[in-house]
Amino acid sequence: MTDATHPIAARGSLLVLDPRTKARKAAETRFRLYGAAAIAISILALVVLLTSVLGNGLGAFRQTFVTLPITLTEKTLDKSGTRDPEVMKKVTTIGYSKLIDTALTEALAAKGLSTEGLSKKELSGLLSQEAAATLRNQVLADPTLVGQTVEVKLLANGRVDGFFKGRVTLESAARDSNISPAQLELAQKMREAGLIGLGFNMAFLTGADASELRPEAAGLGVAILGSAYMMLIVLVLSLPIGVATSIYLEEMAPKNRWTDLIEVNIANLAAVPSIVYGILALALFINFMGLPQSAPIVGGLVLTLMTLPTIIIATRAALKAVPPSIRDAALGVGASRNQAIFHHVLPLAMPGILTGTILGLARALGESAPLLLIGMVAFVKDFPSAPPEGLMQPATALPVQVYQWTQRSDPAFVERASGAIIVLMVFLLIMNAVAIILRRRFERRW
Amino acid sequence: MSLGLLTLIVLGLAAFGFLLGRGRALSSVKGDPRALHSLPAYYGWSVALATAVPALLVLAAWLFVQPALLQGQIAAQLPADAAGSTDLAMADLRRIASGLDRLEGSLPAADLAALTQDPAALRGQLASAGVALGAEIDPAVLKAATDYRAAATRGQGAMVLVVALIAAAGFAIALWRIRPDLRARNLVEQLTTLVLIGCSLIAVATTFGIVASLVFESVHFFRIYDFGKFFFSTTWNPKFGGGSDLGLWPLVWGTLYVSVIALVVSVPIGLMAAIYLSEYAGRKVRSFAKPAIEILAGIPTIVYGLFALITVGPFLRDWFAQPLGLGASSSSVMTAGLVMGIMLIPFVSSLSDDIINAVPQAMRDGSYGLGATQSETVKQVVLPAALPGIVGAVLLAASRAIGETMIVVMGAGAAAKMSLNPFEAMTTVTVKIVSQLTGDTEFASPETLVAFALGLTLFCFTLALNVLALVIVRKYREQYE
Numbered sequence: 001m002t003d004a005t006h007p008i009a010a011r012g013s014l015l016v017l018d019p020r021t022k023a024r025k026a027a028e029t030r031f032r033l034y035g036a037a038a039i040a041i042s043i044l045a046l047v048v049l050l051t052s053v054l055g056n057g058l059g060a061f062r063q064t065f066v067t068l069p070i071t072l073t074e075k076t077l078d079k080s081g082t083r084d085p086e087v088m089k090k091v092t093t094i095g096y097s098k099l100i101d102t103a104l105t106e107a108l109a110a111k112g113l114s115t116e117g118l119s120k121k122e123l124s125g126l127l128s129q130e131a132a133a134t135l136r137n138q139v140l141a142d143p144t145l146v147g148q149t150v151e152v153k154l155l156a157n158g159r160v161d162g163f164f165k166g167r168v169t170l171e172s173a174a175r176d177s178n179i180s181p182a183q184l185e186l187a188q189k190m191r192e193a194g195l196i197g198l199g200f201n202m203a204f205l206t207g208a209d210a211s212e213l214r215p216e217a218a219g220l221g222v223a224i225l226g227s228a229y230m231m232l233i234v235l236v237l238s239l240p241i242g243v244a245t246s247i248y249l250e251e252m253a254p255k256n257r258w259t260d261l262i263e264v265n266i267a268n269l270a271a272v273p274s275i276v277y278g279i280l281a282l283a284l285f286i287n288f289m290g291l292p293q294s295a296p297i298v299g300g301l302v303l304t305l306m307t308l309p310t311i312i313i314a315t316r317a318a319l320k321a322v323p324p325s326i327r328d329a330a331l332g333v334g335a336s337r338n339q340a341i342f343h344h345v346l347p348l349a350m351p352g353i354l355t356g357t358i359l360g361l362a363r364a365l366g367e368s369a370p371l372l373l374i375g376m377v378a379f380v381k382d383f384p385s386a387p388p389e390g391l392m393q394p395a396t397a398l399p400v401q402v403y404q405w406t407q408r409s410d411p412a413f414v415e416r417a418s419g420a421i422i423v424l425m426v427f428l429l430i431m432n433a434v435a436i437i438l439r440r441r442f443e444r445r446w
Numbered sequence: 447m448s449l450g451l452l453t454l455i456v457l458g459l460a461a462f463g464f465l466l467g468r469g470r471a472l473s474s475v476k477g478d479p480r481a482l483h484s485l486p487a488y489y490g491w492s493v494a495l496a497t498a499v500p501a502l503l504v505l506a507a508w509l510f511v512q513p514a515l516l517q518g519q520i521a522a523q524l525p526a527d528a529a530g531s532t533d534l535a536m537a538d539l540r541r542i543a544s545g546l547d548r549l550e551g552s553l554p555a556a557d558l559a560a561l562t563q564d565p566a567a568l569r570g571q572l573a574s575a576g577v578a579l580g581a582e583i584d585p586a587v588l589k590a591a592t593d594y595r596a597a598a599t600r601g602q603g604a605m606v607l608v609v610a611l612i613a614a615a616g617f618a619i620a621l622w623r624i625r626p627d628l629r630a631r632n633l634v635e636q637l638t639t640l641v642l643i644g645c646s647l648i649a650v651a652t653t654f655g656i657v658a659s660l661v662f663e664s665v666h667f668f669r670i671y672d673f674g675k676f677f678f679s680t681t682w683n684p685k686f687g688g689g690s691d692l693g694l695w696p697l698v699w700g701t702l703y704v705s706v707i708a709l710v711v712s713v714p715i716g717l718m719a720a721i722y723l724s725e726y727a728g729r730k731v732r733s734f735a736k737p738a739i740e741i742l743a744g745i746p747t748i749v750y751g752l753f754a755l756i757t758v759g760p761f762l763r764d765w766f767a768q769p770l771g772l773g774a775s776s777s778s779v780m781t782a783g784l785v786m787g788i789m790l791i792p793f794v795s796s797l798s799d800d801i802i803n804a805v806p807q808a809m810r811d812g813s814y815g816l817g818a819t820q821s822e823t824v825k826q827v828v829l830p831a832a833l834p835g836i837v838g839a840v841l842l843a844a845s846r847a848i849g850e851t852m853i854v855v856m857g858a859g860a861a862a863k864m865s866l867n868p869f870e871a872m873t874t875v876t877v878k879i880v881s882q883l884t885g886d887t888e889f890a891s892p893e894t895l896v897a898f899a900l901g902l903t904l905f906c907f908t909l910a911l912n913v914l915a916l917v918i919v920r921k922y923r924e925q926y927e
Contacts, residue, residue: 024819024822025819027819027821027822028819028820028821028822030821031820031821031824031825032722032726032820032821034718035718035719035721035722035725035726035727036722036726037718038714038715038716038717038718038719038722039719039722039723039727039731039735039739041715042715042719042735042738042739042742042788042791042792042795043735043738043739045742045788045791046738046739046741046742048757049742049745049749049750049753049757049788052753052756052757053749053752053753056756240645241645241648244641244642244645244646245642245645245646245648245649247642248639248642248643248645248646249646252639252642253646261650262646262647262649262650265649265650265653266649268653268909268912269649269652269653271842271845271908271912272656272849272905272908272909273845273846273848273849273850273851273876273904273905273908274849274851275849275851275876275879275880275901275904276656276660276849276901276904276905277656278879278883279656279659279660279879279883279897279898279901280652280655280656280659280660282883283659283660283662283663283898284655284659288513288514289509289510289513290513290517290540292544305652308648308649308652309649312649336631336635337635338635338638338639362744363746365746366745366746366747366748366749367746367747368746368747368748368852369747369851369852369855369876369880372851372855372880372883372884373879373880373883373884375884377884388448388449388450389448399746399748399852402748402752403748403751403852403855403856406751406752406755406756406856414756417752418752418756421748421749421752424746424748424749425745425749428744428746432744
């Protein structure tokens, strides 16, 4: 019989695996390992990504400041003696920087630090070029300071800042035309004497962008404000339009070719690359309608168009989740179809809609490609004013500011860019957390 | 009058109309709502909607149409340049007009009027106001610019008047129609439905706008640049002086190379991660790994771009490219591809997860019953059953990779090359769209307009991939019931 010659019959002990079973078991283990490795790689990628950004960016929140007692002499700052800011505006930053230089020399002498071998220019080079402007603004804001000696915290040069953060070393300074090792050694001594120190850098969050030569003064204020304006526009436009579209498609529209077309359309729009929206904005809003470049209104409009599909998809899911019995009950007690939708279905679907909207906003906040095309990459130093005029004035956005900083040559801007990413991620984290809380607390399971 | 103010006035009138309409309806039945056809609020709504909706619609349409009309009118006045195009003069005109707007705030009206007669002096004034003009102002352009401003102001005035009139008319008519037997609820509901339909049309309008703007400007481009040279040339070398070579292929090559690397990274990892999570992982692993992968999906692309620029790029250069003698550039196809692969992992894994979970448990049980191991079940039963869905997911991921911008802008480089070395910097379609459109080049030149042709190519590519994915999923999906 064939049974007798079957390999199983020829097998030895049951306790020893035959080669085929061994191979199958090994394949099983390998497959499982591949899976575990895939998970491990993804998590490793996440960890490396986050640590690299955090590690580079945390430095941006701390900044090197020089604290000096500065005598604000009336003779240089306010010849007229009227203390009128309008008159005092005639004194440019050059006048102030002279005062700072004197104060620096005096402070160094008082601490007994020798400045031998350093020229006057190298001494003042320890401070940021922004320092004089800071002092000037401070004095113009409070003219009574003139004639007094005040302790002022001034920004140190970006290279000095980098030295204390480990970005700049004595060796690299030797090759750098902007800073010399002697300057850095003096800075080190000043730190020991308490003249220089690291402090929290509020200006990074509130200040405007600064030019290529002063990375130490660059801040995110304009970008945060611009992003906020755009999010405001996106919220105001995309929420009502998205909800209206969803209600029509989900609750009212007859199923025919026309509504099919709209649905396919929305599905496709969700998959259109974001850069194409940028081209649309450039051609339609800027060239055709003549709206100003780099204005939050254009950015807001294009992000609205991009966010709409996300919001529509989320809203439709939320509407679908409301059981038909709610509608039937409303219709049963005599409500019209619109009343059933607006009084009963919509409020019940609201948590889901809001969650979807917040997630859509979070996506829009991180989007940068279309904004590059509408001129948001421009260097903007002035804060836009309050809406509605501010919506038409040039501004920039958080992700675009990151891109802009990475395009600059000074390595100090890499730290700034990573710091800006941290700010962006904190905003995203907050938005996502709010969405999760909304979902947990209000979403109902039927 | 500013736009915001006009909108506020219309909305204010609508709110007032609501109160008035409601009051009128109630007073018409001496305060007894039972005698009304609808609830009193509906009468108010009918007035409010009749006031606001038509007026705001006209406002929006006006804002849209006026610039186009004006432009056509003014363009006729402008001197045509050598190429027979008025775009250059039009750009100058816009700049002058916006500069005059700025000057208007700081100069007395009489001075401004004098300036508009004197092109040379005006140029200096404009420069001091922050509007830099390339060449001397052509008197004809200046004349057109002043006309343009005058016409724009007239248009603005007419718009305010028309919108206000429409709002007032809607207000009056709706209020006048209020009677106890007016079917206000039906009226309001019809209007609401119309508004809802209008909103749903915005999606269609967006698609239409995208296609129209791409096609329109591409046609423009192909009028001044040879069609065949764009599609069949293998050199990309834009020059500012003209005579550029704008061949598509180096860009397509870079795009495909980066995308292939990204897919090679993301598809196996994403798929295996999905399989592991749905078939093997215990509760604990899943509750930790799934959100972690989802976080990866929520990170904006600019962050990936920065990651490529400051971490992955230098790392690959120092540890692979230079020791192997393959190049010394930190931005390379490999950098962009790897980082994009990481970005696509959650995309592939979440799509595959849905698809794998859709395979019915009975099929797995059948396979186990025949003695198959878990991995054999996955490989020989689950994956074949899920294959169409997985192919669809891969195509969607490919379409994402092709359209991705920030990672390649920051990671892939800008040199248009067709090389096989993955550690060399190459460029992609999206990178070139950004670089051609962000410079300060004139809008009418082929170097700028090529971006629209590139955009159209990109749009068609991704659309085709998406449609293909949809078709495959629909056609080959097994129906398990």
